[in-house]
Amino acid sequence: MKVLGEKIQQARKMHRLSQSALAAGICxxxxxxxIENKNRCESLDVFSSICSKLELSVFECLEESYEQETERILTVVEKLxxxxxxxxAHEILEEYNFKEDKLSYFTKTKFLYYKGSTSLLGKSDFEGAIAxxxxxxxxxxxxxxxxxLSMNAIGVSYELQGKYREAAKYNxxxxxxxxxxxxxELPVVASRLFYNLAKYYSSLKDYERSIELCEEGIKLCKRKNTIMGVDVLLYEKAYNEYHLNGAIEGYKLAYYFTDFMNHKVLMETIKKNMKEYNIQL
Structure with missing residues (x-):
C-alpha cells in the first residue's frame, strides 16, 4: 500500500530514533x-505498529487515492x-486535474454537478454550466x-436567462x-434542492407548494441533525406564508435564526422585506 514516507521520517527524527530503533520489535x-524512500509498506499491521510508536494516526499517514483527494476537494467546494x-469554489475546481476514468460513478456525478453549478453561480457561464x-x-x-440537483440547476440556469418554458421543464x-x-436516502445536501424548488414555485405564486417544500427541507435537516440551509428555508417559508395569508410570525423566526447564523446577505433581505411589509419584532 502507498504511504506518506516523508511524514514517517519527520516523526522518526522528531522522536530522535534511528531507522533500526524504530524497526526494533516490529520489522x-x-x-x-x-517506507521512507519508496512510500510503500506491504503490511497494514506493521505500518500500524510503526505509526503507534511514533504517536501518529495510521489514516493521516496513508497516501490518498485520487478518489479520496477528489472527495476532500469537493467537501471544501461544498462548504464554500x-x-x-x-x-x-469555481476557481478551486478550475485548477483541479479532473480524471474521469479514475472516479467512481457517484463521485463523477458529484464533481460534474459542482463544476456546473459553480460555473453558473460563480461565473454566470450559462453555456458551460449547462454542458x-x-x-x-x-x-x-x-x-x-x-x-x-443537476436537473434543477439546469432549470435555474434557464430561469436566469429568461427562458421560462425550458426552466419549467427541468424544474x-x-x-x-x-x-x-x-x-x-436523501442526504443533507438535498436541503438545497428543496430551497431551489420552493423559490421556483414561489415565483409562480404557488405559495402552498413552496411552503410544503420548505417544510420538507427543514424536516430533512432535523433528521440529519444539521442547521445547514435552515436559514434560507425559514426565510423562504416566511416569505410564502406572508404572501399566502399575511402571516408574519415566520419572518420573526427567520430573523432571529439568521442573526444567530450571522448570514449577513440574507439578513439584509429579511430586514428589507420586514420594512416593506411593516413587520415589527
Whole structure:
C-alpha cells in the first residue's frame, strides 16, 4: 500500500530514533527504509505498529487515492457554496486535474454537478454550466441526488436567462424525481434542492407548494441533525406564508435564526422585506 514516507521520517527524527530503533520489535530496518524512500509498506499491521510508536494516526499517514483527494476537494467546494462563495469554489475546481476514468460513478456525478453549478453561480457561464450539468443527467446507471440537483440547476440556469418554458421543464422534472426518491436516502445536501424548488414555485405564486417544500427541507435537516440551509428555508417559508395569508410570525423566526447564523446577505433581505411589509419584532 502507498504511504506518506516523508511524514514517517519527520516523526522518526522528531522522536530522535534511528531507522533500526524504530524497526526494533516490529520489522526490519529495510522495511523502514522502504517506507521512507519508496512510500510503500506491504503490511497494514506493521505500518500500524510503526505509526503507534511514533504517536501518529495510521489514516493521516496513508497516501490518498485520487478518489479520496477528489472527495476532500469537493467537501471544501461544498462548504464554500453554502457560504455563497461560488466564485472561489469555481476557481478551486478550475485548477483541479479532473480524471474521469479514475472516479467512481457517484463521485463523477458529484464533481460534474459542482463544476456546473459553480460555473453558473460563480461565473454566470450559462453555456458551460449547462454542458457540465447535462453530462450528469445523461448518466443513467443509477439515479442519485446529484442527478436531481443537476436537473434543477439546469432549470435555474434557464430561469436566469429568461427562458421560462425550458426552466419549467427541468424544474418540474426535478420535482418529480425528488418525490420519487426514497426519503431515507436523501442526504443533507438535498436541503438545497428543496430551497431551489420552493423559490421556483414561489415565483409562480404557488405559495402552498413552496411552503410544503420548505417544510420538507427543514424536516430533512432535523433528521440529519444539521442547521445547514435552515436559514434560507425559514426565510423562504416566511416569505410564502406572508404572501399566502399575511402571516408574519415566520419572518420573526427567520430573523432571529439568521442573526444567530450571522448570514449577513440574507439578513439584509429579511430586514428589507420586514420594512416593506411593516413587520415589527
Amino acid at each position: 526490519t530496518q529495510a522495511t523502514i527504509s522502504k 457554496r453554502e457560504q455563497l462563495r461560488a466564485y472561489e 457540465y450539468l447535462k453530462q450528469v443527467v445523461r448518466m443513467k446507471n443509477k439515479t442519485n441526488i446529484y442527478h436531481i 418540474e422534472k426535478a420535482y418529480q424525481m425528488l418525490n420519487d426518491f426514497p426519503d431515507d
